[in-house]
Amino acid sequence: MVGVSASNLRIEPLGEQHDREAFSCGVEALDRYFKGFAAQDVRRRVAATFVLVIGDGEVAGYYTLSSTGIPFQDLPQSITRKLPKYKYMPAILLGRLAVSLKYRGRKFGDYLLVDALKRSLRQSREVGAMAVVVDAKDDLARSFYSHYQFIPLPQIPRRLFLPMETLERSFT
Numbered sequence: 001m002v003g004v005s006a007s008n009l010r011i012e013p014l015g016e017q018h019d020r021e022a023f024s025c026g027v028e029a030l031d032r033y034f035k036g037f038a039a040q041d042v043r044r045r046v047a048a049t050f051v052l053v054i055g056d057g058e059v060a061g062y063y064t065l066s067s068t069g070i071p072f073q074d075l076p077q078s079i080t081r082k083l084p085k086y087k088y089m090p091a092i093l094l095g096r097l098a099v100s101l102k103y104r105g106r107k108f109g110d111y112l113l114v115d116a117l118k119r120s121l122r123q124s125r126e127v128g129a130m131a132v133v134v135d136a137k138d139d140l141a142r143s144f145y146s147h148y149q150f151i152p153l154p155q156i157p158r159r160l161f162l163p164m165e166t167l168e169r170s171f172t
């Protein structure tokens with residue numbers, strides 16, 4: 001196995017050079033998406049996919065980002081009282097995030113998530129987005145995002161968000 005250090009990790013846009021077939025994170029839906037649909041979603045601009053590459057090119061994880069809207073009434077009042085009353089609030093959807101089973105528990109999830117959040121913050125300076133949103137697939141995913149201070153939407157407990165304001169404070 002390749003020795004893992006920050007110097008041989010990199011995150012890059014999904015391309016033809018990446019071996020998607022060999023990837024397995026243990027969650028069938030996330031593996032199936034990565035192997036079968038991620039590349040076509042990129043081509044159709046439905047989602048941008050970024051992969052965590054290790055050493056000479058092994059894919060150790062991935063995440064996807066897309067534009068989305070959060071219905072105004074789904075947000076907690078503590079947030080909406082500072083916002084204009086538009087029907088939808090612009091946001092960035094972190095649709096999927098997964099780490100290869102082989103590399104679990106080695107901070108790769110953290111590396112991917114921080115990269116996704118920083119990228120989202122940069123994007124929000126060019127095209128407005130007031131939060132990053134995730135849909136946790138199960139309780140483990142939910143607890144992972146809660147660990148990073150994502151806030152559940154009151155009406156939709158599997159959907160969590162992190163205000164861009166919080167990211168601005170954390171990363172600048």
Ligand SMILES: CC(C)(COP(=O)(O)OP(=O)(O)OC[C@H]1O[C@@H](n2cnc3c(N)ncnc32)[C@H](O)[C@@H]1OP(=O)(O)O)[C@@H](O)C(=O)NCCC(=O)NCCS
Nearest residue numbers: 096097098099104105106107108109110140141143144147
């Ligand atoms: C969730 C997942 C991405 C975590 O990746 P990982 O590389 O094993 O996690 P890391 O080693 O980077 O952990 C980073 C931090 O998150 C914590 N963490 C990891 N998984 C967690 C979970 N399920 N619940 C709570 N905290 C979790 C770790 O303890 C660590 O905390 P620390 O920095 O305070 O020590 C990975 O388990 C995975 O791919 N799961 C299957 C797919 C999935 O559920 N994706 C998320 C929803 S789409």
